Amino acid sequence: MAPIWGLREFLRRKRQALASFRARLREQPPTPVALRATVTVAAGTGLRPVRVREHSVLSDSGPALGGYDLGPNAPELLLAAMASCIAHSALALAADRELELDDLRVEVTGQIDYRGAMGVSADAPVAPTGLSYTLHYRGEVSDSEMAALQADLERLCPVLLAVLQPQPLRGRVERLPEHT
Secondary structure (H helix, E strand, O other), X not given: OOOOOOHHHHHHHHHHHHHHHHHHHHHOOOOOOOOOOEEOOOOOOOOEEEEEXXXXXXXXXXXXXXXXXXXXXXXXXXXXHHHHHHHHHHHHXXXXXXXXXXXXXXXXXXXXXXXXXXXXXXXXXXXXXXXXXXXXXEEEOOHHHHHHHHHHHHHHOHHHHHHHOOOXXXXXXXXXXXXX
């Protein structure tokens, strides 16, 4: 089924939504929005359904790691979150600037050396490395407009910045009560 409207029409609608949202933000006291993701590992399979608000994403590992390959693994979800955030930030910037985009696609790539994550080699990195993104677009937009969009994207994309400017993360372990 063909979309009801093209990307240009979506950007016009998004511009209106952004303006309304910004107006509401200016009228209220600063209030960060709480974010939460939870996983309860499925006994017997090790599947990891990730819950965010009312949404679920199934995370799994490939057979080499004892999984069933029924969903992306965590490092892949990191790249997926980055791609989604870059795309959304680019859409918001394009809407604000009234850019005439007809198509937008984001690709994020990287690599992981499982020797590090599996404790096989102390010399191998644990975290994904070689991260990069490409924003592919089509439309009546100049190179300088896209360069300015990219510069602001790298200043305003929350997930991209969480990777580029890591935030402190506190962790703890907590015993669950025994089943009754």
